[in-house]
Amino acid sequence: MKRTRMNYLTSLLLLVVGFMGFQSCDKNNKPQPPVVEETLSITPKEASIKVGETLTIKVLLGQKEVTSQAAFSTTPADIISISKEGKITALKEGKATLKAIYNGKEAEATITVTKKEEDGPQPEFMLPYLRWFDSAEELIAFETARGNIPAEKDESMQYYSFQTKSKKMPVIKYIVGQSIQIDLTPEVAKSEELKSFLEKNGFIYGSNDWTPKFMNLMTDKYKTVTGFIYVEYPGVGTFLGFNLKEPTFETLPFPLLDWNASEDAIKKFEENAGRKYLEQRIDELGRKEIIYGSQKLGEEYEEMFIARYLMKEGKLVKVLLQVTPANYIIKPAGEGFGIMGAFDTYVKGLGYTISKTGDKKNLYSHAEKGNKFTLGQWTIKMKDGRKRIFASMNFVPLDGPDVID
Numbered sequence: 001m002k003r004t005r006m007n008y009l010t011s012l013l014l015l016v017v018g019f020m021g022f023q024s025c026d027k028n029n030k031p032q033p034p035v036v037e038e039t040l041s042i043t044p045k046e047a048s049i050k051v052g053e054t055l056t057i058k059v060l061l062g063q064k065e066v067t068s069q070a071a072f073s074t075t076p077a078d079i080i081s082i083s084k085e086g087k088i089t090a091l092k093e094g095k096a097t098l099k100a101i102y103n104g105k106e107a108e109a110t111i112t113v114t115k116k117e118e119d120g121p122q123p124e125f126m127l128p129y130l131r132w133f134d135s136a137e138e139l140i141a142f143e144t145a146r147g148n149i150p151a152e153k154d155e156s157m158q159y160y161s162f163q164t165k166s167k168k169m170p171v172i173k174y175i176v177g178q179s180i181q182i183d184l185t186p187e188v189a190k191s192e193e194l195k196s197f198l199e200k201n202g203f204i205y206g207s208n209d210w211t212p213k214f215m216n217l218m219t220d221k222y223k224t225v226t227g228f229i230y231v232e233y234p235g236v237g238t239f240l241g242f243n244l245k246e247p248t249f250e251t252l253p254f255p256l257l258d259w260n261a262s263e264d265a266i267k268k269f270e271e272n273a274g275r276k277y278l279e280q281r282i283d284e285l286g287r288k289e290i291i292y293g294s295q296k297l298g299e300e301y302e303e304m305f306i307a308r309y310l311m312k313e314g315k316l317v318k319v320l321l322q323v324t325p326a327n328y329i330i331k332p333a334g335e336g337f338g339i340m341g342a343f344d345t346y347v348k349g350l351g352y353t354i355s356k357t358g359d360k361k362n363l364y365s366h367a368e369k370g371n372k373f374t375l376g377q378w379t380i381k382m383k384d385g386r387k388r389i390f391a392s393m394n395f396v397p398l399d400g401p402d403v404i405d
Contacts, residue, residue: 038062040105042098048112051145055088057109059100070102071295077386078141080111084297092145104276124168125197128180130225132244133301133325135387136160136176148172156334168194169240177332177389180242186231189238194229203227223247224300246340247301249328253294255307255319257371259397266290266309266316275307287312301325304388317397318404322378322390329391330375337377337391357402371395374404 041060049055059067067086074080079096081089088098090113098109129142136158140150148162151171158176171183188194195205202221210231217227226243233239256269267277275292283289287310296303306322323329331338339362344354352364357374365372376392394404 038064040066040100040102040107042100042107042109044109046110046112048114049088049090050114050116051090051092052116053090055090055111057082057086057088057098059086059102059107061102061105066102070100072101072297073099073295073384075099075384077384078138079113081142082297083299090145091141124166125194126164126166126169126172127201128172128174128182128242130180130222130242131300132177132224133327133388138386139174139176143172178244181236182240184229184238184240186238189229189231189240194240198227222300244327246327246331246342247325248342252321252323252328252346253305255309255321255395257319257369257395259316259370261316263290263311270307273307275305278306283310287317302388304390306390317400319395321393321395322380323392324380324388324390326377326389326391329393330377332377332389337375339375357404359403361403363402365398367398370398372398372400372402372404 038061043058043060047055047057057067058065059070068084072082072084074082075097076094078091079094080091080098082098088111090111093113093115096111096113098111100107100109126146129139131138136155140160143162144150148164150160151163152161152173153159158178159174160176161171161173164170164172168188169182169184173181173183184194190210198204198217203217203219206216206218213231213233215229217229219225219227222245224245224247226245228241228243229239230236230241231238253273253275256266258265261269270277270292273292273294275294278291278293280288280290290309290311291306292309293304293306302324304322304324306320308320308322309316310318310320326332326337327340329340329343331340344362347364348354350366351368352366355363355365357363361374363372363374373393373395376394378390378392379387380390381387396404
């Protein structure tokens with residue numbers, strides 16, 4: 001049975017402990033220079049930009065730039081967005097706190113977004129919101145910030161449409177995390193103007209000729225996007241379309257699966273794996289749960305791995321690895337999900353065998369490693385209000401129950 005849970009994820013931040021500088025003396029009682037700890041900073045520390053504008057910040061450790069290696073978060077989440085290279089885009093009016101974390105240190109900056117003095121005419125051509133794994137709320141904030149008006153919606157299907165002021169692209173339609181359709185006329189679809197716009201934004205035509213009413217779009221800029229143009233599709237019309245191209249991974253950072261491991265051993269393993277301690281709590285079954293996590297912001301999606309260790313009477317009894325984007329492992333479909341073939345191939349290559357549980361879930365077992373797991377799906381709401389869908393690998397010892405909640 002598949003479940004979706006709503007949890008509040010503790011922010012992936014550690015308290016930075018400040019150390020008092022002191023002077024030491026050598027054996028000749030000559031004072032040594034004080035040790036100065038390098039601090040993390042964001043430049044500029046304060047800035048004001050208008051809706052739709054961009055600003056590039058830098059993260060410095062002392063004098064060394066570490067922008068691309070830092071992890072970012074914004075509060076609230078819908079005022080600005082930021083790329084891994086430090087490029088900020090103003091989404092709507094308001095004030096946002098930008099937080100950067102690098103090597104256990106953190107820094108903050110304040111970004112104020114103001115209204116455009118004069119909106120002027122809306123561009124005739126525009127790209128949609130191409131971050132597939134962001135929430136509907138973030139998508140809506142993006143579209144309304146650039147002046148598009150919410151129209152039809154069906155939240156059960158995650159369908160949202162927006163009316164624009166453009167005569168050439170009058171309506172943009174989304175099924176969140178799956179596909180996008182932008183209405184066109186046949187004349188606009190085959191125009192050199194549209195072709196030039198798409199080329200400037202990273203999409204080139206896959207052929208010199210239409211076959212007969214279809215044109216495939218190719219891109220090296222986007223790793224998770226496929227595009228195409230269809231002229232007079234029966235029952236739909238003429239449109240520019242974009243579909244999700246499933247993200248790929250080279251390896252998954254498995255948690256520690258030693259059922260005799262102590263809390264200290266878990267801590268050491270997780271630190272070496274690059275995950276930070278988040279929190280610990282007692283769950284509804286009285287088990288102690290210790291949680292570690294990592295986060296990486298990318299141009300197209302946010303990658304997070306959460307390891308949750310459950311201990312009973314000092315013994316490790318269950319481990320969860322939660323992963324977003326969930327599409328590394330599963331294909332979310334409302335309350336249910338399918339399983340990605342690439343994931344099954346990957347775990348088979350690690351030596352896992354696949355069978356079925358009593359409730360007809362896939363059960364992945366590894367006799368040599370002494371563990372087995374099933375898959376789950378979670379919706380997690382983070383402290384800054386953003387929602388993400390996670391896949392989970394739910395591990396228990398090999399002699400544990402097959403039905404793993």
